[in-house]
Amino acid sequence: MASTSETGHSPYKHPYHLVDPSPWPLVGALAGGVLVTGIVFIGHYGSYWLATLGLLGVLATMVGWWRDVLKESRTPGIHSPVVRLGLRYGMVLFIASEVMFFVAFFWAYFHFAIYPEHVSGAAKAIWPPQGTLTFDPFHLPLLNTMILLLSGCTVTWAHHSLLVGDRKGLVSGLALTVFLGAFFTFFQVWEYVVAPFHFTGGVYPSTFFLATGFHGFHVLVGTIFLAVCLVRAIKGHFTPEKHFGFEAAAWYWHFVDVVWLFLFVVIYWWGAGEIAHH
Missing domain, CATH: 1.20.120.80 (Cytochrome c oxidase, subunit III, four-helix bundle)
Structure with a gap:
């Protein structure tokens, strides 16, 4: 993340926030795909392990991604x-x-x-x-x-x-x-x-x-x-x-x-x- 001045002004020369590279969009997409596939497995085979794995992945994405957004919101000048x-x-x-x-x-x-x-x-x-x-x-x-x-x-x-x-x-x-x-x-x-x-x-x-x-x-x-x-x-x-x-x-x-x-x-x-x- 770009350094923020002590005055709390935006570290950019524009009013927008350029987010840092993040793994969460990719992780969330993969977890969502696993979850949906797991639901299909539940309906056809009665197997819950894949859906459970996908749900855990979605929850981990939510926690990690929103944690990063909270950090951004408390960084002066970003939001x-x-x-x-x-x-x-x-x-x-x-x-x-x-x-x-x-x-x-x-x-x-x-x-x-x-x-x-x-x-x-x-x-x-x-x-x-x-x-x-x-x-x-x-x-x-x-x-x-x-x-x-x-x-x-x-x-x-x-x-x-x-x-x-x-x-x-x-x-x-x-x-x-x-x-x-x-x-x-x-x-x-x-x-x-x-x-x-x-x-x-x-x-x-x-x-x-x-x-x-x-x-x-x-x-x-x-x-x-x-x-x-x-x-x-x-x-x-x-x-x-x-x-x-x-x-x-x-x-x-x-x-x-x-x-x-x-x-x-x-x-x-x-x-x-x-x-x-x-």
Whole structure:
């Protein structure tokens, strides 16, 4: 890396950051390929070792690459205003791509919900398919909705505290948000345990588990994202003027909240059929 002056100005003659040669793009691509191949091996041969190796490689890439980005962010002059603007554009585009990812699941759900006659082998053209028991939307799903809405409030509290220089409020708000995210995941796992249907039970369980399951995965990723921000906040990495890492995590968390609201309204409430009693 080019040497940085003691004044904190950029070591370059331009406002951009020329990254050093890094092994992580190549390592990450290879690990991702191994992971996908391993998933194919699981489906065809029931073998998990290749997928496990690929997952470990992806996790190692995440830790190593993001560690390097954190070092860069704390190097004076590297993340100039132009670079930070580019990072913001990148995060916005990433979230936009995630929106389209979930659009595909909603599209599949609405297709069969609006045109139930397209459900193969269905005795009647109704949605949910005849004989499918669904969750009471005002039981666990409503509780999880309240948990996520509260977590949106706590992460906003943390953000406001950061902007006004209240480090205690920042740490407290982040800690509460991480706790609520873990709480949500616990209840979703419990919901899957007591679910009145299984993934292989037809088109309704498939669309339900894919949409809510991938959302649950995003909640887990967001919780880890915020947990890393919590550690950084405790170490004093964020300032009111420079805190894009936390800002990106907050944007991602609000995105997760909004997706859940759509899931709750569309799948749990609007798409409810005969309620299963536990």
